[in-house]
Amino acid sequence: MNQRLEAPPSTSLSETALFFDVDGTLVALEEKPEAVVVSTSLRMLLERLIIATDGALALVSGRSIAQLDSLFKPLEFSASGVHGLERRLLPGSSHRIIEATDALDDARAELDAFTKAHPGTLFEDKGLTLALHYRMAAEHREKAAGLVRKLVSADPEKLVLLEGKMVFELKPPGFDKGRAIADFMKEPPFRGRSPIFAGDDVTDEAGFRTINQMNGVAIKVGIDDRPTEAAFGLDNVEAMLRWLEGLLDDTSKRNAGAGQ
Numbered sequence: 001m002n003q004r005l006e007a008p009p010s011t012s013l014s015e016t017a018l019f020f021d022v023d024g025t026l027v028a029l030e031e032k033p034e035a036v037v038v039s040t041s042l043r044m045l046l047e048r049l050i051i052a053t054d055g056a057l058a059l060v061s062g063r064s065i066a067q068l069d070s071l072f073k074p075l076e077f078s079a080s081g082v083h084g085l086e087r088r089l090l091p092g093s094s095h096r097i098i099e100a101t102d103a104l105d106d107a108r109a110e111l112d113a114f115t116k117a118h119p120g121t122l123f124e125d126k127g128l129t130l131a132l133h134y135r136m137a138a139e140h141r142e143k144a145a146g147l148v149r150k151l152v153s154a155d156p157e158k159l160v161l162l163e164g165k166m167v168f169e170l171k172p173p174g175f176d177k178g179r180a181i182a183d184f185m186k187e188p189p190f191r192g193r194s195p196i197f198a199g200d201d202v203t204d205e206a207g208f209r210t211i212n213q214m215n216g217v218a219i220k221v222g223i224d225d226r227p228t229e230a231a232f233g234l235d236n237v238e239a240m241l242r243w244l245e246g247l248l249d250d251t252s253k254r255n256a257g258a259g260q
């Protein structure tokens with residue numbers, strides 16, 4: 001069953017805080033995460049949104065903040081990286097909420113060995129988390145799932161499994177995108193605004209739950225069979241970007257009207 005969610009309502013950006021997942025939400029998914037490029041038009045759109053929200057815009061991604069900076073260069077954003085394990089509120093420097101843990105060391109060696117033995121799978125060491133991608137080798141999914149489950153059950157207090165689109169990711173427990181959004185919302189320029197969060201994947205569900213608790217607007221990007229806590233939906237990345245353009249247009253019309 002394909003779920004079709006209602007399109008999100010238009011809101012005034014001057015009263016809104018914007019939170020975005022990146023891959024699959026603002027940019028199309030690629031087989032390899034490093035193949036993603038950010039267009040000039042997306043950079044310009046985000047810059048206009050930062051201005052319209054007085055800076056209340058943050059990226060909330062599974063990528064590290066360093067990876068986000070190189071992806072969007074020269075733009076820098078308030079951001080949470082590595083599924084809530086890193087956070088940066090601009091102006092300021094990014095910090096890791098937790099330090100890398102030795103619980104990852106054993107898993108690191110096993111994942112590395114697995115991807116070498118199974119062509120098409122890809123091991124990504126993010127420092128604070130370990131990702132096993134199988135987008136180019138779906139036939140190895142079951143074996144990969146068996147390995148990551150074994151690693152988690154060996155040390156369940158230190159490792160949890162995040163299952164994304166064609167990727168398994170191991171991370172320390174206790175932090176997620178929802179907590180990152182809640183922390184941003186405690187501080188200016190986010191505080192007191194109505195939050196919107198858009199994401200496409202299972203790891204975004206924690207963010208959707210937080211948004212719902214705050215009576216914000218949770219937007220699932222993409223159509224698939226998985227259950228979601230998001231109340232609103234947009235079909236794909238293009239629809240997401242068009243909707244944001246529409247918000248900017250509506251906001252400038254409102255402001256022009258207010259000035260007359």
Ligand SMILES: [Mg+2]
Pocket residue numbers: 021022023024025199200201
């Ligand atoms: Mg995503």
